[in-house]
Amino acid sequence: MLSFSAPWEMTSCPDSLMQHYQKTGAAKWLEGLIQQCGDDLYHFLLRQSDPVLAQDICQQTWLKVMEKRHNFRADSRFKTWLFSIARHTLLDELKRQQRWQSSLCPELLPEPATPQCWPEGRQQRFEQALRFLPFLQREALMLQLEGFSIEQIAGITSELEETVKSRLRYARRFLQSRLGESNE
Structure with missing residues (x-):
């Protein structure tokens, strides 16, 4: 029986997927990146915020990857670039919501049990x-x-x-x- 795999399954490295996506802009490469890195990105953001904000920042991050795909440098790691975009997006949102200060100062939080x-x-x-x-x-x-x-x-x-x-x-x-x- 023949089995067909998605194009990104043949290119398992996120760095290679990003290089393909950068060159072509084809959704299939972006889909592979999301499948390989999306969960890690969401869990990182979830630990830094709440579920709603983490999901929102994830979506914003992937949109920025789409917009800025030509800015990716092939000599760097995709996941590092992705997390950097996510981090800056999260910080901007925390500042916009005026939640940045309470995130920095644990003394503003109630004392844990x-x-x-x-x-x-x-x-x-x-x-x-x-x-x-x-x-x-x-x-x-x-x-x-x-x-x-x-x-x-x-x-x-x-x-x-x-x-x-x-x-x-x-x-x-x-x-x-x-x-x-x-x-x-």
């Missing part, structure tokens, strides 16, 4: 603690958990690598203090 009052599961406790991380630290940690290197995170956030390392260090310390564990 003690770890003993958190749900039983380790993952649930981790998710609860993430909500109270300062935005920039949470962002760096989420990007690292998405598999980005320090260098790539610095590129996405337009920060120095040392700044990214500091944010990750502070995020880990915060999570360790909230979770009461020394190995997370």
Whole structure:
């Protein structure tokens, strides 16, 4: 029996898909990019905002990819470029909604319950603690958990690598203090 695969399935690398999309503008290549990177992008944005805003920013990001496809440099990684667009779009929206300050200042949030009052599961406790991380630290940690290197995170956030390392260090310390564990 013959089986037909979508064009992007033959070109599994998002970088190659983007190069095809950049050259042709064909929807089939964009569809492949969305299938390969869409879930990761949404989950990153969800951890930085709420479900409605994350979905909205996802859609805006893909529209910007369509509009700016000619700006993509073939010597860079597509996923890094994509997350950079998403990050800037999210920050612009948070500023527009005047939510940026509360995202930066965890002291404006209510004090979390003690770890003993958190749900039983380790993952649930981790998710609860993430909500109270300062935005920039949470962002760096989420990007690292998405598999980005320090260098790539610095590129996405337009920060120095040392700044990214500091944010990750502070995020880990915060999570360790909230979770009461020394190995997370």
